Amino acid sequence: MVDRLVDGCLDTDAQNLLSSLKSHITDMHPGVLKTHCLPWSRDLVNPKNKTHARYLKELGEQFVVRANHQVLTRLRELDTAGQELAWLYQEIRHHLWQSSEVIQTFCGRQELLARLGQQLRHDDSKQHTPLVLFGPPGIGKTALMCKLAEQMPRLLGHKTVTVLRLLGTxxxxxxxxxxxxxxxxxxxxxxxxxxxxxxxxxxxxxxxQFFHTLLHTVSCRNFESLVLLLDAMDDLDSVRHARRVPWLPLNCPPRVHLILSACSGALGVLDTLQRVLLDPEAYWEVKPLSGNQGQQMIQLLLAAARRTLSPVHTDLLWASLPECGNPGRLRLAFEEARKWASFTVPVPLATTAEEATHQLCTRLEQTHGQLLVAHVLGYIVSSRHGLSEAELKDVLSLDDEVLQDVYRDWTPPSKELLRFPPLLWVRLRRDLGYYLARRPVDGFTLLAIAHR
Structure with a gap:
């Protein structure tokens, strides 16, 4: 098809402009465009025409090759970007996984959740102070923060952006x-x-400075709300034993919410926050569970572990926990009760967290030996952020006392290279269970003693 003038002559100006446009497009995208030259004939569009059939085949092959090339190029770009932010994805995935584990046995607190949701909706359209959830250790602040993060789309809208951090993990x-x-x-x-x-x-x-500016930028978008949940401020190194928190916003702009949690006690982080955030309505106390809610939590823990207790053991468990509404204490009692066999008479449960820890160590020493348990827990606690499993087995393989104790009753499989038997560590790791925490550090997973 060509442009012609009124007198039937060829429009050379239009042809020159068209040629110039084609050349410009070809120069701008040299690797994308390909020219196909076909001789003109009456049956050019007939598929039975060999020239036309060859053209269609070449065009189809070219399209497939170019599409594959563009898709693979984009995937490589995404992979490169993903590798650059792999540390961030690992961090987010870690806290989401921890949160999903915690809320599996969440129960109660419905009234407190409703009141918090009402407060967030009330503050969403105006400037407000951050909220602080406080209570004694083990009262369930972490579980409440994780449940809040899960329910935030329902409380503030499905477009709400929620950022959860379980500090210190x-x-x-x-x-x-x-x-x-x-x-x-x-x-x-x-x-x-x-x-x-x-x-x-x-x-x-x-x-x-960038963090504070970012919060105001998000607020000015006047669209999605942002909720930041920072659990266990006591476990933040720069806040512990500090007299102030310089990075903490004293006021949150509209559509931006900051929720913190801290332990109550003498000279703790809560005292530091109270010197900075002066509004008494910003502090929300997390109180113990009721007796029925405590029993419900134990039943949820038993169901998650696929365990049941006999009537005798159930009565002993409740007798050891008179009106105990502390979820941390309930969890410690469950970890001991789940080890009970139906034909055994268990020892009475500990009444405090310290006694429960001593009870755990005693049971581990009876099963795995005092020397091995003491050295393993000592190495883990002595490390700064924790030890990987490979590092821990290497350290144990260099410990002469452990090796002498392990190989006292049988001959090592190799005399040239003495290594700590990995099966012994697997058994001890299984029995530690809930008390062994896993922390991502520099792309590796380290083991540490759980304190939550």
Missing amino acids: SQMSSDARGLLKSICFQVCLAYGLPLPPAQVLDAHTRVV
């Missing part, structure tokens, strides 16, 4: 700089905002 959530860095990256990705540049990440003060 990973390397990045143990210090303020790493915490703010991971939060800023996650919020920027969630809202499609530019990521913080490298020069910002080099200094803590710049990270704090």
Whole structure:
């Protein structure tokens, strides 16, 4: 098809412009466009025409090759971007996994959840102070924060962006700089905002400034609400024993919410927060569960572990926990009760967390030996962030006392290379169970003693 003038002559100006446009497009995208030249004939569009059939085949092959190339190129770009942010995805995945484990046995607190949801909706359209949940250790603050994170879309809308951090359970959530860095990256990705540049990440003060600016930027979008939940402020290294929290916003802008949790007690982080956040309505006490809710929690724990107790053992369990509404204490009692066999007469349960810990160590020493248990727990506690399983087995393989105790009754499989038997560690790890925490550090999973 060509353009012609009124007198039937060829429109050379139109032809020149068309040629110029084609050349420009070809120069702009040299690897995308391909020219196909076909001789003109009356049956050109007839598939039976060999020239036309060859053209269709070449065009189809070209389309498939180009489509495959573009898809693979995009996948490589996404893979490169994913590798650059792999640390962030690991951090988010760790806290989500921890949260999903905690809320499996969550019960009660429905009235408190409703009141918190009402308070969040009331503060969503105006400037407000952060909220602080407080209570004694083991009262269930972590479970409540995880349940809040799960129910946040229902409380504030399905487009609400929720960021949850269980402080102290990973390397990045143990210090303020790493915490703010991971939060800023996650919020920027969630809202499609530019990521913080490298020069910002080099200094803590710049990270704090970027964090505060980011909260106001999100608020000005006037669309999605942002909720930040920071559990266990006591486990943040820069806050513990500090007199102030310089990075903590004293007021949250509209559509931005900050919820903290802290342990109550003498000279704790709660005292520091009370010196900074002066509004008494910002503090919400987490109280013990009722007797019925405590029994419900034990039943949920038994169901999750696929265990049941005989009537005699059930009566002994409730007798050892008179009106105990502390979820941490209930969890410790369950960990002991799940080991009971139907034909045994168990020892009375401990009445405090310290006694329960001593009871656990006594049982482990009777099963695995005092020397092995003492050395394994000592190595884990002595490490800064924890030990990987490979590191722990290497350390035990270099411990002469452990090796002498292990190989006292039988001959090592190899005289050239003495290694700690991995099966002994597997048995001890199984019996430690809930008391052994796993923390992501620099792309590896380290083992530490759980304190929640």
